[in-house]
Amino acid sequence: MRTVVLEPRFEAWRTAARQLLSEGVPPDALLWSEDARETSLFDGAAGAPRTDPAKTLRVPSAFLRMAESACAHTDPRRWAVLYRVLWRLTRGGEPALLSNPTDDAVRQVQDWCKAVGRDVHKMHAFVRFRLVGRHAETDREQFVAWFEPTYRIERLAAPFFQKRFTGMDWSILTPFECAHWDGHRLHFTPGVPRTSAPDGDSLDALWRTYYRSIFNPARVKVAAMQSEMPKKYWKNLPEADLIRPLLIESPQRVQTMLESPESAPQPAPHNAYLARLRAANASPSPAPPPPSPSA
Amino acid sequence: MDLPRKLEILADAAKYDASCASSGAARKDSRGSSGIGSTGGAGICHSYTPDGRCISLLKVLLTNACLYDCHYCINRRSSNVVRARFTPEEVVRLTLDFYKRNYIEGLFLSSGIVRSADHTMEQVVEVARSLREDHQFRGYIHLKTIPEASPALIALAGRYADRISINIELPSQQSLNQLAPEKNLARTELAMGHIREKIEERHSEKRSPEAPKPPPFATGQSTQMLVGADASTDAVLLGCATKLYTEHRLRRVYYSAFSPIPQPSSVLPLKAPPLIREHRLYQADWLLRFYGFHVEEIASPETPNLELALDPKLSWALRNRHLFPIDLNKASREWLLRVPGLGVRNVERLLAARRHARLRLADLLKLRLQLKKLLPFILTADHHPAKLGLDSDSLRARFLPPPEQLQLALDPTPIPPAGDLRSVRSGEL
Numbered sequence: 001m002r003t004v005v006l007e008p009r010f011e012a013w014r015t016a017a018r019q020l021l022s023e024g025v026p027p028d029a030l031l032w033s034e035d036a037r038e039t040s041l042f043d044g045a046a047g048a049p050r051t052d053p054a055k056t057l058r059v060p061s062a063f064l065r066m067a068e069s070a071c072a073h074t075d076p077r078r079w080a081v082l083y084r085v086l087w088r089l090t091r092g093g094e095p096a097l098l099s100n101p102t103d104d105a106v107r108q109v110q111d112w113c114k115a116v117g118r119d120v121h122k123m124h125a126f127v128r129f130r131l132v133g134r135h136a137e138t139d140r141e142q143f144v145a146w147f148e149p150t151y152r153i154e155r156l157a158a159p160f161f162q163k164r165f166t167g168m169d170w171s172i173l174t175p176f177e178c179a180h181w182d183g184h185r186l187h188f189t190p191g192v193p194r195t196s197a198p199d200g201d202s203l204d205a206l207w208r209t210y211y212r213s214i215f216n217p218a219r220v221k222v223a224a225m226q227s228e229m230p231k232k233y234w235k236n237l238p239e240a241d242l243i244r245p246l247l248i249e250s251p252q253r254v255q256t257m258l259e260s261p262e263s264a265p266q267p268a269p270h271n272a273y274l275a276r277l278r279a280a281n282a283s284p285s286p287a288p289p290p291p292s293p294s295a
Numbered sequence: 296m297d298l299p300r301k302l303e304i305l306a307d308a309a310k311y312d313a314s315c316a317s318s319g320a321a322r323k324d325s326r327g328s329s330g331i332g333s334t335g336g337a338g339i340c341h342s343y344t345p346d347g348r349c350i351s352l353l354k355v356l357l358t359n360a361c362l363y364d365c366h367y368c369i370n371r372r373s374s375n376v377v378r379a380r381f382t383p384e385e386v387v388r389l390t391l392d393f394y395k396r397n398y399i400e401g402l403f404l405s406s407g408i409v410r411s412a413d414h415t416m417e418q419v420v421e422v423a424r425s426l427r428e429d430h431q432f433r434g435y436i437h438l439k440t441i442p443e444a445s446p447a448l449i450a451l452a453g454r455y456a457d458r459i460s461i462n463i464e465l466p467s468q469q470s471l472n473q474l475a476p477e478k479n480l481a482r483t484e485l486a487m488g489h490i491r492e493k494i495e496e497r498h499s500e501k502r503s504p505e506a507p508k509p510p511p512f513a514t515g516q517s518t519q520m521l522v523g524a525d526a527s528t529d530a531v532l533l534g535c536a537t538k539l540y541t542e543h544r545l546r547r548v549y550y551s552a553f554s555p556i557p558q559p560s561s562v563l564p565l566k567a568p569p570l571i572r573e574h575r576l577y578q579a580d581w582l583l584r585f586y587g588f589h590v591e592e593i594a595s596p597e598t599p600n601l602e603l604a605l606d607p608k609l610s611w612a613l614r615n616r617h618l619f620p621i622d623l624n625k626a627s628r629e630w631l632l633r634v635p636g637l638g639v640r641n642v643e644r645l646l647a648a649r650r651h652a653r654l655r656l657a658d659l660l661k662l663r664l665q666l667k668k669l670l671p672f673i674l675t676a677d678h679h680p681a682k683l684g685l686d687s688d689s690l691r692a693r694f695l696p697p698p699e700q701l702q703l704a705l706d707p708t709p710i711p712p713a714g715d716l717r718s719v720r721s722g723e724l
Contacts, residue, residue: 030721099651102651102652102662121339131396141395164324165397166326166327166331167328206302210353212303213306213310215310215346220345224343225347229343254555266373268372272411
């Protein structure tokens with residue numbers, strides 16, 4: 001039995017898996033660990049791999065995409081399960097394995113991918129940039145955001161922000177890893193505590209005004225809101241503390257609407273356009289569009 | 296009037312428009328530019344309000360002053376609501392400022408009709424032009440269009456926008472005459488037809504490679520229908536939607552339950568919004584677009600309204616029990632799509648799984664299908680529904696909702712239990 005100790009990231013797993021596969025080490029002969037205190041027999045063997053160059057094994061690109069995503073999960077079983085799937089796809093003679101949605105291992109990997117994909121999507125949605133100044137030389141606006149992802153998705157999520165916010169400098173700080181863009185290069189630094197990030201932005205007040213105004217008190221659906229915007233995200237959203245007061249005042253607002261006096265239709269004002277419209281509506285169909293006003 | 300007050304009025308005035316989509320745009324981003332913005336792929340909902348609706352776009356009116364007198368609308372000319380007007384520059388600034396903070400995916404701009412259709416459209420188009428040309432904004436833009444605006448202005452709107460829309464509001468001219476006397480169904484459809492031509496001209500794959508590429512145009516159009524403001528049945532609403540999907544190739548028809556508004560009109564008394572009916576219409580709309588159903592199957596002339604207590608597919612299956620059970624190991628995709636409890640993605644999964652082995656109930660559990668709903672309607676290698684099941688009078692009662700509404704689970708993605716240490720490290724499941 002060999003123990004593989006690896007740094008918990010996709011690249012490390014891919015390197016180890018590639019090596020083990022080319023050596024022909026079956027999954028049952030391996031134990032995987034993220035604990036650096038354990039001796040890694042893999043490291044010892046790395047110097048002189050017994051690779052067989054004739055056996056370059058092809059892996060479906062869909063599997064590599066899945067593996068990268070699944071590795072961002074935090075379930076400690078992911079390294080070993082992914083290697084088992086990889087083994088079965090190649091040496092195990094099951095090249096069509098990924099197309100079987102009822103296989104336990106495939107399903108498990110898909111579940112991890114789904115959870116990670118959702119976390120990435122929520123990061124794209126709920127990051128809130130705060131303006132902190134302008135760059136002294138380039139004069140580019142500089143923004144900083146704080147986000148707390150559930151999984152290790154910082155590197156999966158960052159390219160989206162680079163493509164979308166090319167024209168501004170930004171940093172997304174998280175407790176695990178921080179992403180930075182300066183107009184030329186996307187790079188990463190270690191995680192920081194929350195106190196490193198700014199608390200608010202002068203635009204937040206206007207955004208909260210919008211949030212309050214776009215809400216319709218006559219159709220309250222709290223469960224629908226919470227399933228898409230779970231409470232764990234609320235503490236970093238500048239609009240979230242409005243939810244409670246909006247809900248509390250909703251019944252009264254609806255009651256006021258229902259009790260408000262109805263107003264009768266007013267006569268149409270004198271307006272050339274409206275007059276033409278009325279004439280067109282009175283003519284037999286299909287009604288032609290009315291001529292433009294000043295033509 | 297200061298900007299926050301204007302925003303308050305003009306967002307409040309815009310919130311009865313249900314459309315929020317920011318998906319389906321052509322793929323573009325800001326790389327290589329000094330601007331910001333990207334579109335393409337699935338849209339992103341940046342927040343949710345307690346009405347369960349998402350905030351994806353900054354949805355505002357340019358002005359809520361309006362010449363028209365649509366009685367369901369808070370902004371009709373007879374309403375005593377406070378009026379406000381943004382300048383195009385103010386909307387441009389708000390959009391960019393909100394976008395840079397990642398509050399939104401882009402702008403959804405509409406307007407009350409002032410002076411004339413063309414005058415109003417010019418202002419709306421100016422906002423989009425400035426965002427695109429003065430600020431290199433590549434985010435999502437949805438422009439509401441006025442059917443009476445000149446074709447040149449609609450073409451210009453389509454040039455800058457990712458999506459354009461005209462609200463049909465009510466499915467018959469008779470209802471419009473009563474509730475929205477300035478609106479005309481034939482003109483709306485005429486404009487939708489022109490928009491369809493523009494969209495197809497630009498995005499057709501059949502164009503020969505040598506032919507010059509037509510000017511940029513939005514990738515799709517959508518519309519909205521009000522539910523519960525007039526007496527139209529679901530069969531009429533869905534029939535109208537089908538016509539719009541087939542004749543004008545709309546991407547989406549939104550159904551908006553008529554909701555109480557401040558400043559109600561004496562022509563249209565207020566009542567509670569028919570939210571469940573709205574929900575059932577969306578389900579039925581999905582059946583028409585993705586499940587191969589026809590309107591007459593879901594809402595027939597004899598039963599023109601959808602059942603509120605049951606989803607429309609289950610309701611159809613209970614009325615057509617003689618067609619069941621369906622053998623999951625043999626049935627075609629078309630038939631699988633008609634089984635209550637099977638969605639499009641699960642049908643694909645079943646088709647994939649049955650190429651590997653004959654399907655058994657354990658496989659359905661692995662796919663996390665709703666067995667309770669499925670069992671009476673299906674056959675698997677190890678399951679034949681009891682005779683009693685399909686013929687029983689109690690089958691229907693089994694599916695009726697319990698008296699109290701169940702709350703949805705909050706966040707259904709817990710980390711799975713890690714199992715014992717050995718499984719963790721070896722990967723045996």
